[in-house]
Amino acid sequence: MISCKKEIVIDYHEADSRYVVEGNISATGSEIRVSKTNAMDNNSTGSDVDNATVVITGDDGTRATIPFVRNGYYRSKFKAVAGTEYLLEVDVDGHHFSSTSTMQRTPKMNEFRLVRKKMLTERYLFGDLRLQDIPNETNWYFMHIYRNGIGYRWAVMKDDKNPNKELQQLFTFFRDGEKGSDVLQDGDVLKIVIRAIDQRAYDYLYSMQQMSSTGTNPIDNFTGGCLGYFSAYNEIEYHQSFYYSDVVEDEE
Structure with missing residues (x-):
């Protein structure tokens, strides 16, 4: 060699x-x-x-x-x-x-499930989060899943697809058979934080989410030339221990 x-x-x-x-x-x-x-x-x-x-x-x-x-x-x-x-x-x-x-009103979570779904030829484990949209107003949400106190997955969403009704956010966790530190283990503690945010915070976080595909920096949220963002929000938390026995099969 x-x-x-x-x-x-x-x-x-x-x-x-x-x-x-x-x-x-x-x-x-x-x-x-x-x-x-x-x-x-x-x-x-x-x-x-x-x-x-x-x-x-x-x-x-x-x-x-x-x-x-x-x-x-x-x-x-x-x-x-x-x-x-x-x-x-x-x-x-x-x-x-x-x-x-x-500042926004308090969000409401309807359900959080662990779901295994087939995508093309592979099967993946997802976190299926359902929110009840705050009625009669435009809303934006930030959702963050922590694993044993450390950030694991996050996403932002707006209510334009199903306003005033139930909203769904799927988090891709990992593929069947995948190895490594990113794979959940029985007994891991998941904390789901859901924030109702305003449009300015949503626009900033959405632009940050797109950074890997666009190769650009997030949009400015401050005047004066500094980085970062400011958000007024209401939030709720949900805690759940992860076990493979709780995973449900979704054939849709």
């Missing part, structure tokens, strides 16, 4: 560091993380920012300055109210970033 190695030089261009703001406000409180991107040859994922002024204002007249806690996080018990539009403003080192988001 003969092996060889070759040094490959990657021709990349240095980019200026940019601020990143990841903010949310819900029925339980507010959390904003402020950081900066690092150079490509820096192994850390980002640099925390602890000197920002973070303010959230509602169009109902409410307003709160969100205090710094640690590691780039700013947290408060300032809660969102459904139907209220919130403005997040972040000032740091002479930069001003802002974004808005409208």
